[in-house]
Structure formats: structure tokens, C-alpha cells
Amino acid sequence: MRALHSKLAIKINEKVFKKDPLTSELGEKILREGINLIESLGFENFTFKKLAKEIGSTEASVYRYFDSKHYLLTYLTMWYWSWMEYRIVMRTLNIEDPKIRLRNAIKCLTEEIEEDKEIHQIDEAKLQRIVVVESSKIYQSKSVDADNELGFFQVYKQVVQRVADITLQIKPNFKYPHMLVSTVIEGAHHQRFFATHLPRLTDVVEGEDAVITFYTQLVERELNL
Amino acid sequence: MRALHSKLAIKINEKVFKKDPLTSELGEKILREGINLIESLGFENFTFKKLAKEIGSTEASVYRYFDSKHYLLTYLTMWYWSWMEYRIVMRTLNIEDPKIRLRNAIKCLTEEIEEDKEIHQIDEAKLQRIVVVESSKIYQSKSVDADNELGFFQVYKQVVQRVADITLQIKPNFKYPHMLVSTVIEGAHHQRFFATHLPRLTDVVEGEDAVITFYTQLVERELNL
DNA sequence: CAATAATCGATAGTAATACTATTATGTTTG
């Protein structure tokens, strides 16, 4: 009984999987338990063998869906960015003032996702934690260029482009819109990671989400708002 | 005939190696060829077996210096940050105006190192390319907390602290000095990587080092200079 | 100068990883 193909369909580039995991129960388990296991073991120690054991299936069956754990992580990251793009669209649509659109978008990109939305079969809060810690591994790899050719980073680029466009509406002659946005996105991830593991590299402020505050401020100052 | 123990001694936390690679010719070869191989193969595909073959030695001998390739990368990264700290000190010492000190420090952190200094046995330009692409893997790993306990990230933290202190001299009530500096450092690395592999995430400007310009500007705007 | 320690190369071996291939048994669908 799969409650799939939910309201908002998130479409993932087909080249990243061998068999669409959203078309079978086993596939969904791979995604769900994959997220759990990657989070608890870390991507390095995560294997398809362990995953298969967890979901009561076999290694070979998992390989029928994904060519490697690298592509599973890629899939999950693509899913995250598709979902994020949707969120950004929702929160900027119908807002006239580009300054508010921008602020909302930055908040979207930098805030911590709360647990327990239960709209998808995928737990977005958990997924965010994986994206924060592990997702840079999907491009910091020898296969970046090949994967980029296949379009695996397209959604990520779209997200950057979308927010960059808002900055250009505010300051049309701004020379570095993409750098600013990608700095904010990657920066927010790093800061969340640092806050947990290397707090001396960040400034955690009690009772405030310093990450949102800092990057919102940074962007607004950069565009002299 | 090793031309070692050069003028400026870079001291590396001893816990990261089993035997100090700077005390033997084999050790130096491990560092030198290690850098070459990691750059050409990528850290994932780099193995001690391949390294041993390259330097005409054996896997077991390499293991006599480092417990794992992870610690070799950690060593190299620590070396880079020690060297970077020295550079920053040199370029900020005796400069009275904190604004200029800051600008120099940011330039140090964001500029591309040119080839062929030949002061150390280590090629800093090549090392920087490795640090840009691979170094985040030393902390984005399950052993972060243990490695942090052992002090492996101390030099990195010192660098951040040092530059953060300059920002505080300029703006004493600034709430996010560490976030700002670590954002600049990690951001600069990402932008250099993006420029090569995912150019739509950045803004390469012909004839100008956009990375230096962008982050210098960013910092100065953040501190309203 | 001799003893001894350090260093290294050579070889071997292990457990785990990252896969691929084959086959047999269901299960769905047309």
C-alpha cells in the first residue's frame, strides 16, 4: 500500500537510477532506510549490504535500483533540491516586493527543517541533515564532470539561478549574483555542521537561529538594502 | 641528501602520523608523491598501494608513516593551514591599520597560490588544489569528533580566530566574526571548484580574480567599511 | 669498531567492499 505519487510530484532525472525507486515498495524502502542508515553510519561506512539487511532484502536487489551508493546519494540530493525549489517558489510567488521575496528565499535556504511533516515518504528533516553533512561528496568526486553532463546538478543550478535572479531585480548591475547565492547555501550547510562538531568556527547565539540571521544580513548588506 | 628542516619549521601535531615523514627520504617522497597522486586520481581512488608503486616502495612501508590515507590527507591539510597562518602573520605584522590588515588577510585566504615557490619540499600550489577539492573530507567524516579531540583542526581554528580578531578590532560589537571568516574560507574554496567544474554556480569575470574581489567586498560591506 | 637499533623491502594474509551473474520463484497484467 504505497501512498505515492503524492500531490506535488517531484521529478528526478532518470539517468540517476536503474529502476525508479518510487514505483515499488522495495524502492521506497531503499530511499527511506537509505536515509536512516546514511545518517547513522555516515556515507563512508554505509553499504548496500547493510542497507539490504536492514530492509530484509538482498544486496543484488538494491543494485537493481541504483548502480552505486554514490548515485543513491545523488538521487537523494536531487530530491532535496527539487523539494527546496518548490518551497522557494511557494514562498516567493505572489509577493511583489523583491526584497521580501529575497528574504523569504534566503530563509528557505538557510533555516533548519523541522521534523515530522509526513507529506512525502521521505523525511525532509533527516534528509536535510544528510545533505548538510554528505552532499558535497556528490560533486567533490572524480565523476563531477560526467555527472554534470548527465544533468545531475541541474536542479541545484536552477535553485541558485532563481534566487540570483531575485538579487538582480533588486540590483540589476550586481556582478556576483551566483557567487552570493552559492556562498549562502554552502555556507549555511557548513555553519550547521560546525555548530555541532567544530563550534569554534562559528558563532552560535542562544535562542536565535544565527545561521538565518547572519546570511540574511550578509545578503542585504551586499545589496545595500 | 635532504634539504629539510628549512628556515621556517612547520610543526605538525604528532598524533596524526606514526612516524614523522619529514625525518626520512621515504617520508618526504610519501608527501610529495602523495600530493601528486591525490591530485591526479582524486582522494577516493588514491590508495597506499598505488602510492607505494609510484615511489618504488611497498604498501607496508607507507603504513609505517600513516595509519590511513585519511590521516595523510589530514596531515597535508594541517600543513597547509600552518603555512597559511604563517603567511597571514607575515602579511599583517607591522601594519597598523586594521582595515588593511584585514584586507591582506582576506586576500591571503582567497587568492590562488602560484606555482613554483620551491621553498619547501611541498608544492604549495598543488597542495592548495587538493585542499580546495578534498580537504572538507577530513572533517565531513564519522571521525570528526575524535580527530577534533586530538587537535587536528586546531591550526584551522587558529587561522579563523586570528582573522576574526581583526574584524573585532574594526567592529568590536560584531556578533558573527567566526561565521564570517569561515564563510569566506570555505566559500573561496567552493568558488574555485565551481569555476572549474560547475561554472553556472559562480561568476567568473575575465581578467579579474573574482574570488578575491567578491569576498573582500563582502567582508567590507558586512563591517560597513 | 662492534653492538644495537632503526629502517625498509618483500611476502603473505584477512576481512570487508563494491560490485556482477545466474537462477528459481512468485506476482502482476493483458
Place this chain on the structure above:
DNA sequence: CAAACATAATAGTATTACTATCGATTATTG
């Protein structure tokens, strides 16, 4: 009901990430 498809079970391979042992050579020290 037959064809097509999905999965489990099993087996197997090449590579990786190590560890252990053992002489031979080289450097250090007493």
C-alpha cells in the same frame, strides 16, 4: 492462462584497507 516482470537467494570476483612477519641494510651509539 501466458507473458512479462520483480525479487530473493546464492555464488563469485577484483579491489581495498589494512596487519603481521622476516630478513637485509643502514645509521647511531657506547
